Amino acid sequence: MKNAVEVIQREQLKEKPTESLGFGQHFTDYMFVMDYSVDKGWHNAVIQPYQNIEISPSAQVLHYGQAVFEGMKAYRQGESIVLFRPEENFKRMNRSNARLNIPEVDGECLLEALKQLVALEKDWIPEGEGESLYIRPFVIATEPHLGVHAALEYKFMIILSPVGAYYGDEQLMPTRIYVEDEYVRAVRGGVGFAKAAGNYAASLAAQTRASELGYQQVLWLDGVEQRYIEEVGSMNIFFVIDGKVVTPELNGSILPGITRKSIIQLAEHLGYEVEERRISIEEVLDSEHISEIFGTGTAAVLSPVGFIKYKEREIKISGGQTGSITQHLYDQYTGIQAGTIPDPFGWRVEVPVTDKV
Amino acid sequence: MKNAVEVIQREQLKEKPTESLGFGQHFTDYMFVMDYSVDKGWHNAVIQPYQNIEISPSAQVLHYGQAVFEGMKAYRQGESIVLFRPEENFKRMNRSNARLNIPEVDGECLLEALKQLVALEKDWIPEGEGESLYIRPFVIATEPHLGVHAALEYKFMIILSPVGAYYGDEQLMPTRIYVEDEYVRAVRGGVGFAKAAGNYAASLAAQTRASELGYQQVLWLDGVEQRYIEEVGSMNIFFVIDGKVVTPELNGSILPGITRKSIIQLAEHLGYEVEERRISIEEVLDSEHISEIFGTGTAAVLSPVGFIKYKEREIKISGGQTGSITQHLYDQYTGIQAGTIPDPFGWRVEVPVTDKV
Structure with missing residues (x-):
């Protein structure tokens, strides 16, 4: 494939969608x-x-x-x-x-x-x-x-x-997250770190339960103790604790998100202190030091979390609004993606466009 | 489907295989x-x-x-x-x-x-x-x-x-089993009890390692403590301990095998004492009371285990031969399947054959 790949042409191009795009519903020619x-x-x-x-x-x-x-x-x-x-x-x-x-x-x-x-x-x-x-x-x-x-x-x-946009039109609308305490997504020694097809089928039952209870996403706990925060269904998760940006450390069962990695680099570049470490669900529920929570992922980009439900308790984060550090990281990150802010990391890769491909 | 299902006929039937059948390589018309x-x-x-x-x-x-x-x-x-x-x-x-x-x-x-x-x-x-x-x-x-x-x-x-036959021509040739101490197949709260496609993809790396080390199958330990016996790659597992037939209890991460269930019923019917309980790998390695080990599954039917490898140790079971209780259960079970021994359980279901289907 050093040379261009052979293209078998279609006889007729498809009509492009005119309604709302949704996610993964329309496919190109x-x-x-x-x-x-x-x-x-x-x-x-x-x-x-x-x-x-x-x-x-x-x-x-x-x-x-x-x-x-x-x-x-x-x-x-x-x-x-x-x-x-x-x-x-x-x-x-x-x-x-x-x-x-x-x-x-x-x-x-x-x-x-x-x-x-x-x-x-x-x-x-x-x-x-x-x-x-x-x-x-x-x-x-x-x-x-x-x-x-x-x-x-x-x-x-x-x-x-x-x-x-993954969560519909309102990009920075805080999401409601359900902490799953029965089903388990992955355990160390398993395939949690891989984008393996079976991981997603295994997550459906919990996702369905969360939806029925009025939550958009599941927050998974670790498979061994069912106590430490792992990730959200389609996102990694970050906490702002005493002004520091904290995210669960990669442990073999968490997906090593590319947005996760990028947000860590960006946050450090912007002068935030970043920690990757274990975070227990008790710390999340009982800390008066957590001011913001957000998720990161290719599909969702960066999405604030407004509410977390665990067993009988529901806590509200940042008053259910988007916190200032979340907003700052979102603006900088999407600005780099959009090219409206300089890209000091070399993350953007331009695709050469010619009339004839 | 109370009535017969519509049949779309083939134009020509395939040639039936004449060589060794293997497993899952040939498909019917x-x-x-x-x-x-x-x-x-x-x-x-x-x-x-x-x-x-x-x-x-x-x-x-x-x-x-x-x-x-x-x-x-x-x-x-x-x-x-x-x-x-x-x-x-x-x-x-x-x-x-x-x-x-x-x-x-x-x-x-x-x-x-x-x-x-x-x-x-x-x-x-x-x-x-x-x-x-x-x-x-x-x-x-x-x-x-x-x-x-x-x-x-x-x-x-x-x-x-x-x-x-699943393990080749010699039906009761004792198998060599590798106890996996790094990779994990399933954990409670996951999908281990289901015949979910993804469980099998997740097992390949361990199976490959076992094969490279000269073992036919992997013995999985539990996902939480990596200490309790769960199952073999394609079989449930049974131990004869002090003359009792013992198998790991179903816990959500073990596949509830139909052969497993049948062997439990058959063993009780034949007068053996049967226990379903947790069995640790230490108990297996250090017990002088374990006289036989065998696996059960639809594909493998009932297969004696001759050797078990865990970390640096390998132990030999029944002198690497098929034990007498294993042989007894095998003979009775396959006899019921074959119709040469009466079926007191009603397990055999005859398929009506007419010339015209």
Whole structure:
């Protein structure tokens, strides 16, 4: 893939959505596909029309969940298209792959292919407030065999979806979080740190319960003691404690978010003291020192938490409003993403756009 | 499905395998398929040629692992075809479904459809020693949507595979087991009790390590203390301690095996004392009272364990041979399955075979 990937053209382009975009509901005209076999390694890289794929009923992904994914975004800014730390996503995918015995991918080559795909689909990148083109690279085990073993055949794909703000139109509306005290998402020694498909299916029951109780997201506790804060369903979590920015330390069961990592760097750069350490649910509930809570993630970006419910108690944070440090980090972070604030970290990666791709 | 399911005929039947069958490598001519949508519930039940299916690249099973499966076997005995406690499998599937927010299936109707499918495929049921027709019912989330939520569309399928003995030709050859002390399979509050696809992907790294070290299977310890025996990769585990048959109690993270349940009933029926309780790895390593260990599962049936490796120690069980109680239970259990010993439990379910199905 040093050269451009072959493009199989569609006969007709799709209509672009005119209603509210939502999240992951609309898909663009093209997708990137690549196959893996033991003999050939990764091969058959192609950009082709977005359409159904054929898969064997005995493909291992359908039975044993051998699948990982990534999530990233492309932003359109005037004539420019910008990705945000995309190399980090391919690095993390390879860590997920290693844990699930999926063969490594070549992140540099894939980044070039991704740029080609995004440039081809530039007209699909929405420009409204909070809107972007969500990028979903994923790998699935396709070998048609029911023995439980690491598959010998895989498919890697990238699909694209124009999306709106994750929590609807109001970007900085504080969210309501339910602390799950029965279900467990992950435990050390498991696959919590990987973007493994099965982690998400396992989270649905708790998410459904939280929704029924009027909360938008689940806050997970650790699997061993069910006492230490891990992460929110689709976000890592940060606390402002005595003016310090504090987040749970990575322990093997927490997803190492790229937004998490970026917010830590940004907060330090802005002069905040940052701590990564264990935080118990008691500390969160009983501390008079916690002034703000927010979540971070590619989909949600940075989202203030207004209410936390644990067993019979519900506490209100920052009076249910967005706190000043949360607002400061949000403005700086989204400003760097948008290019309205200088990017001292080299996080923005421009996608070359030519008329002919 | 009170009436027979519609059958879409193949134009040409496949050649049956002539070499060693292996496990889950060959598939029969037909499969059962049924769709789910919120509007229609389960619908479109059909028996059709076994072939690739079309699926959206954004189908939720490929991203979030919302999939469960079951495993059961059909045996051919002269002119009879026999299933073994099939209603238990559909009950367990519904427990798995409930945990993964997948809509319930109608086990009674599905059992009738399964009988129709197996009768249609009767010529695929092998009759050799240790051979059977492996039956794989499974459900996958097919809704094309990247939001993390319980899918609104599913596909339920049954595929069939003629199989040999799970550990190769020698049915009662004692296996070598590696006790995993780093990776964790499941923890209470998680999905360990469900036949959730993601559980199996998460187990591959440990299975690979065990294989590299010369062991056939992993023995998992509990996720909280990493101290109590849970299960083997594809089997539940039993110990003979002072002549008693002892197995780990079900705790939410152990798979409630149907063979496990049957062996408990059979052992009690044969006059053995049976205990379900916690068993620590220290008890296993240091007890002079453990005389036999064996695993149970649909694929492996009942398999003696000859060696157990934990950290730097390896212990030999029953002199690396099959113990007498293991042999007794194996003979009785497979005799009931084969119809050569009376079935006092009503476990055997005959499949009506007519010339016209």
